[in-house]
């Protein structure tokens with residue numbers, strides 16, 4: 001679907017930077033003074049000056065914990081910014097590329113310093129000003145950041161791609177030539193992408209009918225105004241369409257008509273690799289689609305917590321695009337949305353799962369879910385579900401952080417960070433993992449060999465399959 005009217009209410013990030021008149025009598029003919037002239041660079045002085053050097057961010061940084069050479073978030077953010085202010089020709093330190101963009105430091109800072117915004121900005125500047133376009137690292141990072149492009153090509157011939165990418169010789173070459181680790185198995189491309197399934201099923205018209213039938217069953221008016229736009233992201237489209245299908249079916253079960261708008265990558269792997277130009281191009285597509293739908297009464301729901309994080313926090317922090325504030329304000333993580341708008345807890349408490357889906361789960365809350373205040377929602381929800389036991393794998397980072405753990409030079413660090421989570425998973429009774437983040441799922445599976453499920457798959461099994 002292409003929604004062509006993206007007229008949005010994008011807020012001007014420079015708003016408030018002019019000097020306010022202090023003399024009421026001077027209002028007439030007042031000309032604001034532009035203290036910080038318009039610039040493409042972001043001015044982060046207010047946030048930087050709030051830092052009182054307590055180092056809490058450093059003690060919460062999973063990379064700094066295992067990598068003694070990483071200077072930590074305090075240096076990457078406020079300190080580096082001060083150095084840049086004092087020295088005109090100060091170049092961004094290369095170590096900003098070692099930050100995995102887990103965003104834990106944002107949550108840890110008691111002074112509200114916008115650390116990840118500073119890191120993302122500095123990383124973008126480092127890549128554009130200091131990194132050679134011909135270096136192996138640049139090429140590797142560009143490939144990883146643009147996973148969507150390769151997934152699109154690979155999923156045209158999924159069997160061949162899956163065989164090739166997991167061929168030992170190809171993995172060896174990938175590591176030697178590109179610096180992509182050969183220690184991990186590439187995720188398989190699905191034989192049918194989610195969007196192919198969606199189209200074959202009848203698209204929005206079919207969803208409208210399913211939702212209306214569900215509303216009747218629920219005793220709601222058949223024409224009730226319940227609709228959401230699904231932001232499936234790249235991974236659920238190309239690799240785990242079962243998660244995307246479950247999302248659609250669960251929302252329809254609650255009586256929501258689902259729209260699947262035109263969309264690009266959320267930008268998450270691009271932010272982490274300093275590819276802000278690529279991220280902006282995708283953000284423009286996503287903001288145009290989602291803000292136009294927001295005007296027509298659709299909230300957006302994402303099944304990946306890094307996608308919802310990007311749409312609601314990173315976009316407005318980093319870009320000025322028409323409609324960006326509206327798109328951010330109308331975006332939710334999918335289960336969060338149902339918690340807010342439906343009696344999800346009671347629905348789950350009244351359901352049960354059959355033998356195929358009954359299991360003891362061990363749940364990992366992704367860092368980006370924590371940042372959105374969602375760390376406990378799956379645990380609390382599924383504790384009510386008959387036939388299911390669920391335990392928390394603790395509050396450590398999984399260590400993979402999107403593309404970070406796919407870099408050959410970061411693989412060992414990534415596994416060292418993940419060790420605490422692997423230990424907790426192995427100590428738990430369950431041998432099926434659960435998480436909302438597709439790359440955390442890869443790391444959980446890689447470190448323990450467990451099968452990993454998404455909360456929406458379990459909701460589908462409990463509610464939809466249960467009738």
Ligand code: SF4
Pocket residue numbers: 060061062063064072073076098099100101102103104105106115116119
């Ligand atoms: S985003 Fe994560 S890895 Fe980067 S500095 Fe902050 S806590 Fe450390």
Ligand code: SF4
Pocket residue numbers: 050051052053054055056057058073074077078108109110111112113115
């Ligand atoms: S936690 Fe916040 S205030 Fe403390 S050192 Fe880090 S940025 Fe500064």
